[in-house]
Amino acid sequence: MLKKIGALALYVIIGLLLYLYGDSLVTWLNMYARDFILLTMIVATLLSLFPIIPYPIIGGIVGAAFGPALGAFVIWVGSSAASIIMFLVVRYSFQDWGNAILRNYKPLEKITVLFEKNAFFVIFLTRLIPIIPSIIVNIYSALSRVSFMNYAIASSLGKMPSMLLFAIVGNTLVTNPRDLIIILLLYILFVVIVFGCFKLWKKRVLPN
Known part of the structure; x- marks a missing residue:
């Protein structure tokens, strides 16, 4: 109980x-993220663990600071961590209660x-769809x-596309805003394809 x-x-x-x-943390990210990559990862982890600010905003800020590739890596580390x-925390503190339920x-x-x-496929799939x-x-x-x-592998792998999207959007807003619509349309198409594959998989696993 004390635990x-x-x-x-x-x-x-x-x-x-x-x-x-x-x-204040967001202000710090805007001003100094580029100079402190490890500290930025820690801040990104905290802001993902406690989503008081939508993580796409954090991803956009980091993407604008580091560029799409490195920015995506930084926020992916933060989100995965x-x-x-x-x-x-939940597994070792509350699993006995939750599993009973x-x-x-x-x-x-x-x-x-x-x-x-x-589990691996479902977790991976849910991570690909950022609205979940x-x-x-x-x-x-x-x-x-x-x-x-x-869990760790499926969750971390599944987060890669959305983290890359957030970083690319942030970088594109700074460098070439006109490309933003194309990027969003491509990602929407990607999500639709993933959802279609999930529906097909569900029909095979859960036949009527």
């Missing part, structure tokens, strides 16, 4: 501090069992019996 209370209290305290000083940290309701238990059997809240994927994966290695 759960301590983990929750620490999360709330850090979240409150970021809420109070989040604007944040998801892994949250997974570990997942197993006590038959419809939810069936979904969870199916999820665990196809990352925190839901993090917590649900941690409460289930998905292995840490499967």
Whole structure:
């Protein structure tokens, strides 16, 4: 019980501090991100772990500072690290409670069992679609019996395209704003293709 209370209290305290000083961190990113790559990764991790500011904005700022390739790498490290940290905190502090809930309701238990059997693909797919809240994927994966290695690899790989998009958008706004519409249309097409593949996969796994 003390472990759960301590983990929750620490999360709330850090979240409150970021809420109070989040604007200052964004200002710092705008001014000094280019000069402090490691510190920028840490800030990106914190702002992904506590999304008081939409992460695409952070990605855009970092992309404008470092360029699309290095900027994408920096925010990918931050986002991936944040998801892994949250997974570990929930897994080792709350999994016993959460897993009991997942197993006590038959419809939810069936979904969870199916999820665990196809965890790598499902996690990877959900990461490709940025409109799916990352925190839901993090917590649900941690409460289930998905292995840490499967989660970490699938989650990190799946984040690559969206992080690259955020960095490219930020860099394009600074260098050539006219290309922004083409980039967004290409990404929308990419998401539609991924969603279509998911529908086909679901029909095979879950036949009517």
